Amino acid sequence: MGKGGMSHGNNGEEENMAAWLVGINSLKIQPFKLPPLGPHDVRVRMKAVGICGSDVHYLKTLRCAHFVVKEPMVIGHECAGVIEEVGSEVKNLVSGDRVALEPGISCWRCSHCKEGRYNLCPDMKFFATPPVHGSLANQIVHPADLCFKLPENVSLEEGAMCEPLSVGVHACRRADIGPETNVLIMGAGPIGLVTMLAARAFGAPRIVIVDVDDHRLSVAKELGADEIVKVSTNIQDVAGEVEMIHKAMGAGVDVTFDCAGFDKTMSTALSATRAGGRVCLVGMGHNEMTVPLTPAAAREVDVVGIFRYKNTWPLCIEFLRSGKIDVKPLITHRFGFSQEEVEEAFEVSARGGNAIKLRKFMLLNHVVGENLHTAMSILNMKDKKKTI
Numbered sequence: 001m002g003k004g005g006m007s008h009g010n011n012g013e014e015e016n017m018a019a020w021l022v023g024i025n026s027l028k029i030q031p032f033k034l035p036p037l038g039p040h041d042v043r044v045r046m047k048a049v050g051i052c053g054s055d056v057h058y059l060k061t062l063r064c065a066h067f068v069v070k071e072p073m074v075i076g077h078e079c080a081g082v083i084e085e086v087g088s089e090v091k092n093l094v095s096g097d098r099v100a101l102e103p104g105i106s107c108w109r110c111s112h113c114k115e116g117r118y119n120l121c122p123d124m125k126f127f128a129t130p131p132v133h134g135s136l137a138n139q140i141v142h143p144a145d146l147c148f149k150l151p152e153n154v155s156l157e158e159g160a161m162c163e164p165l166s167v168g169v170h171a172c173r174r175a176d177i178g179p180e181t182n183v184l185i186m187g188a189g190p191i192g193l194v195t196m197l198a199a200r201a202f203g204a205p206r207i208v209i210v211d212v213d214d215h216r217l218s219v220a221k222e223l224g225a226d227e228i229v230k231v232s233t234n235i236q237d238v239a240g241e242v243e244m245i246h247k248a249m250g251a252g253v254d255v256t257f258d259c260a261g262f263d264k265t266m267s268t269a270l271s272a273t274r275a276g277g278r279v280c281l282v283g284m285g286h287n288e289m290t291v292p293l294t295p296a297a298a299r300e301v302d303v304v305g306i307f308r309y310k311n312t313w314p315l316c317i318e319f320l321r322s323g324k325i326d327v328k329p330l331i332t333h334r335f336g337f338s339q340e341e342v343e344e345a346f347e348v349s350a351r352g353g354n355a356i357k358l359r360k361f362m363l364l365n366h367v368v369g370e371n372l373h374t375a376m377s378i379l380n381m382k383d384k385k386k387t388i
């Protein structure tokens with residue numbers, strides 16, 4: 001596997017520690033032994049690790065969709081850090097480089113990998129997806145080709161945000177978003193917001209975002225949504241809300257991204273999207289949904305699935321470097337890498353409110369063993385006021 005983590009405490013180095021998920025609502029900072037450094041690997045000191053909704057699902061239920069935690073597992077997959085050691089065959093990175101890490105290691109042998117759709121690889125080894133360990137640790141070992149050097153004007157916090165941003169970028173690619181594409185987004189949570197930012201960077205001229213929560217909608221508006229529409233949770237309201245959406249858009253809805261994944265949001269998406277348009281289900285919604293497929297099919301509305309991402313880090317980093325996308329407003333909380341702060345970070349993330357259900361938590365590591373950090377929720381491993 002690529003490698004997640006295990007420390008070789010060479011030359012008297014400090015013991016590598018990580019945040020282990022050991023049971024429902026139970027996280028423990030414990031030793032994490034790193035595997036040997038392979039010729040094409042790098043050893044990275046983690047500086048920023050985000051808390052994702054999937055991390056919270058694992059903490060609360062020990063499962064996310066069909067992935068089930070059966071034994072203690074290191075959590076975390078949205079990450080960036082500093083190279084400390086490179087393998088003998090690594091030519092593009094050196095010690096001291098600041099990098100954002102793509103968390104999935106595909107097999108490169110299956111038909112999906114050979115076709116270039118490695119995100120669908122059945123043997124994918126993905127940080128913090130059972131049984132693979134994650135990256136919420138002092139150090140991890142990872143393939144060098146999945147570590148992307150950050151420009152000087154892109155912080156490590158922003159680098160860690162490349163992971164959720166990649167979901168939005170991949171979705172926009174799959175949906176062929178461009179300067180003539182009017183976009184509707186169902187859900188103003190973290191993925192809805194990064195999808196909105198990505199759609200704008202791809203040139204979408206008009207974006208309407210829908211949610212049940214006033215605060216989320218206000219943030220979406222602040223981040224650049226052209227219009228916001230508050231809806232209910234009652235599926236009986238779909239027809240009336242579709243009219244509201246059309247009025248807000250002022251034109252046909254070319255592409256709808258369902259970033260919530262409920263019966264109602266998908267029903268609204270299918271009904272609101274114009275004939276010949278496209279609906280993209282981003283991420284993992286409910287396993288089973290009852291939706292009006294036949295009327296949508298009669299209008300030739302395409303339904304597209306979005307799972308993780310592929311080849312997105314270079315573009316995400318360029319969007320951040322150029323200023324086309326600014327993820328800094330999404331970073332709301334920071335915590336250090338202590339037992340108490342890691343627990344607090346996950347509690348705040350799970351609780352929602354003005355924090356993770358809206359934005360993003362991240363853990364940042366400035367000094368090994370001292371702290372972590374949370375932002376859309378970020379874990380910052382030392383000084384909560386210091387910017388990386």
